Amino acid sequence: MPETTPHPSRRAHERQSGPLEITAPHRDLLDQVLDNWSLQVLETLCERPSRFNDLSRAIPAVTNKSLTATLRRLERNGIVERLVLDSRPVAVEYRITELGKTMRDPVDALLLWSATHLPAIEAARAAYEDE
Amino acid sequence: MPETTPHPSRRAHERQSGPLEITAPHRDLLDQVLDNWSLQVLETLCERPSRFNDLSRAIPAVTNKSLTATLRRLERNGIVERLVLDSRPVAVEYRITELGKTMRDPVDALLLWSATHLPAIEAARAAYEDE
DNA sequence: CTGTATCCCACGCGATACTG
DNA sequence: CAGTATCGCGTGGGATACAG
Numbered sequence: 471m472p473e474t475t476p477h478p479s480r481r482a483h484e485r486q487s488g489p490l491e492i493t494a495p496h497r498d499l500l501d502q503v504l505d506n507w508s509l510q511v512l513e514t515l516c517e518r519p520s521r522f523n524d525l526s527r528a529i530p531a532v533t534n535k536s537l538t539a540t541l542r543r544l545e546r547n548g549i550v551e552r553l554v555l556d557s558r559p560v561a562v563e564y565r566i567t568e569l570g571k572t573m574r575d576p577v578d579a580l581l582l583w584s585a586t587h588l589p590a591i592e593a594a595r596a597a598y599e600d601e
Numbered sequence: 602m603p604e605t606t607p608h609p610s611r612r613a614h615e616r617q618s619g620p621l622e623i624t625a626p627h628r629d630l631l632d633q634v635l636d637n638w639s640l641q642v643l644e645t646l647c648e649r650p651s652r653f654n655d656l657s658r659a660i661p662a663v664t665n666k667s668l669t670a671t672l673r674r675l676e677r678n679g680i681v682e683r684l685v686l687d688s689r690p691v692a693v694e695y696r697i698t699e700l701g702k703t704m705r706d707p708v709d710a711l712l713l714w715s716a717t718h719l720p721a722i723e724a725a726r727a728a729y730e731d732e
Numbered sequence: 733c734t735g736t737a738t739c740c741c742a743c744g745c746g747a748t749a750c751t752g
Numbered sequence: 753c754a755g756t757a758t759c760g761c762g763t764g765g766g767a768t769a770c771a772g
Binding site: 490500501506513546548549572574575577578582584585587588590593595597 | 621622623626627628630631632635637640641643644647676677678679680700703704705706707708709710711712713714715716717718719721722723724725726728729
């Protein structure tokens with residue numbers, strides 16, 4: 471062990487607080503994968519593979535442009551896969567990948583947190599407006 | 602016509618796939634709390650209470666304007682609290698609240714996911730560019 | 733059906749300057 | 753020290769039309 475370091479300050483509080491360190495690549499990744507449309511697409515594809523228009527209908531507020539961009543981005547990151555079915559008029563199916571499935575737990579943890587604490591947060595908002 | 606049955610199937614696959622349902626208030630909340638600057642502020646305040654300029658220095662890339670906006674937003678949501686210390690030239694200390702601390706676990710889960718799967722995702726990106 | 737192509741605008745955010 | 757005020761630009765994303 472190369473360490474009997476005389477400057478333990480840095481290490482010290484990192485240990486105390488555990489992980490939580492945000493570097494650029496991680497921030498990039500989260501930005502590409504946690505946005506509004508991405509989560510809704512993930513939600514839908516976790517339930518069943520879907521075609522483009524299925525997704526469009528499942529997420530009424532999304533436009534073609536945004537849906538396309540979202541799917542491309544998720545595909546590029548290996549979160550969803552795009553399958554061109556050779557049927558008569560072109561059909562394309564999107565499905566979540568194994569890699570994509572690994573997002574579910576952390577995302578669900580987040581949603582669970584949100585569900586659990588939303589009341590407290592709305593109370594905080596109300597209190598804030600009052601003062 | 603093998604259409605997706607709207608009513609009864611909904612329940613069914615929800616149970617299969619578990620939670621993960623994104624409603625507007627939750628999406629709003631996550632947007633206000635998971636953005637770039639917010640996470641960095643949280644990261645810093647989880648380690649120690651800090652003054653405005655401490656945060657500014659700890660997060661070199663942030664501007665006064667964005668830092669102020671971020672802090673106000675987090676304060677409004679009860680995630681951080683703002684304490685005006687009555688010292689000579691005004692001093693203000695920000696610290697994370699108990700409610701704020703409840704974010705750590707889900708956020709860490711996310712960062713852990715990111716750290717774990719970033720290699721696979723970068724591989725997916727490389728593969729995507731190739732085709 | 734599955735997208736692409738434009739136009740366009742709101743607004744997030746940086747840069748800069750200024751104040752109590 | 754702890755912000756506020758103002759300006760300006762880049763871009764994400766909606767609306768719409770069109771193409772393979």
